Amino acid sequence: MHDIKAIRENPAAFDAALTRRGDAPVSSSLLALDEERRAKIGAAEAAQAAQKAAAKDVGAAKAKGDDAEFERLRALVGEKKAEVAAMQTDAKDIDAKLTDALARIANLPADDVPNGGGENDNIEVTRWGTPRAMDFAPVEHFDIKGVSAAIDFETAAKISGARFVMLKGAVARIHRALAQFMIDTHVDENGLLEVNSPVLVRDEAMYGTDKLPKFGEDSYQTTNGWWLVPTSEVPLTYSVAGDILDEADLPIRMTAHTLCFRSEAGSAGKDTSGMLRQHQFEKVEMVSVVHPDKSDDEQKRMLRCAENMLERLNIPYRTVVLCTGDMGFGARRTYDIEAWIPGQDTFREISSVSTTGAFQARRMNARFRPTDGGKPEYVHTLNGSGLAVGRCLIAVLENGQNADGSVTLPEALTPYLGGKTTLSAEGVLV
Secondary structure, three states: OOOHHHHHHOHHHHHHHHHHHOOOOOHHHHHHHHHHHHHHHHHHHHHHHHHHHHHHHHHHHHHHOOHHHHHHHHHHHHHHHHHHHHHHHHHHHHHHHHHHHHHOOOOOOOOOOOOOOOHHHOEEEEEEOOOOOOOOOOOOHHHOHHHHOOEEHHHHHHHHOOOOOEEOHHHHHHHHHHHHHHHHHHHHOOOOEEOOOOOEEOHHHHHHOOOOOOOHHHOEEOOOOOEEOOOOHHHHHHOOOOOEEEHHHOOEEEEEEEEEEOOOOOOOOOOOOOOOOOOEEEEEEEEEEEOHHHHHHHHHHHHHHHHHHHHHOOOOEEEEEOOOOOOOOOOOEEEEEEEEEHHHOEEEEEEEEEEOOOHHHHHHOOEEEOOOOOOOEEOEEEEEEEEEHHHHHHHHHHHHEOOOOOEEOOHHHHHHHOOOOEEOOOOOEO
């Protein structure tokens, strides 16, 4: 959510930032609504003052026994009361229009975010690892001999339709091991608080984390009004909604492993191979709530947490900073981590780490009280995948595949797999 006062003070800068995103300038229409709203409020206050003055005169006329003046003033008070109520209703309606308009405008990019129109303009900032040289043609995860029988799209389609998968046997266990490895690392080494959060949330939580009103079609809603979370960013971030935290309580760092649900509206034909883009998937999420002065450093810290996960799994990756035209709606800066996927001979996104600044905090009224006793300020919120479990499974299987159809598994998973190190060509852990 944007601050109308800031737009009022520098509309040109606001429009220029939106233009960098590829969005049309809107300050003039916003300020027109703001001016109309303030005029209605001013008129209502003036009418209310006149109503109060007339009410006093009613008492004076009654005391004097002037019945005609008493009746005239009493009628005037009634008229002013109705006038005030109408003006207040108008002001409330205009305020709702202004709030809705502000809620549909994307966050402004940070000054250091590169300009660009799409993913081809993203800039690589680091690369780790060297793709393993294979003396055979690598295949995609679902075609690896030891994996193919355990990744069951047909049964999932019979149950739920397209873009669902049923994992079985050893592959299901590897998937579970990856999630456990991620959570344990974030809690034990990265100092995050583990949270078991709901996956059904109210409108307010989706709105406060910028998923509504603009992107309702991208999520699933139950018949009684709950939303299935697109990521646990929603419940984790919204957990501080309406709070005034003590500065000493910051930063708050949380992680959760949850099911996630996305309708993938408008993504037909995009990244649909195998398990890459599903309606239901699992993710380990990181969320931080921090002091505004610390948010840029916190983003770097979160990025390293996610990158280190891939390094521990020995998955080559590259990290890119997204350009203005490729960032998500609520982000002011985003880094994507892309894992090497041999079967497709390319890098694929496995994590996004974003800072939203005060964008979400203003929507959900999350603030902190400075230690020096100053006026409460909005916190900054950040979120990042640490990591997407299904996509990480793809990377592990494809990077570890062997010519005979077996898969050599990362050492980091050995404690979670009962000491087993390999998925055999027969689909058994050995």
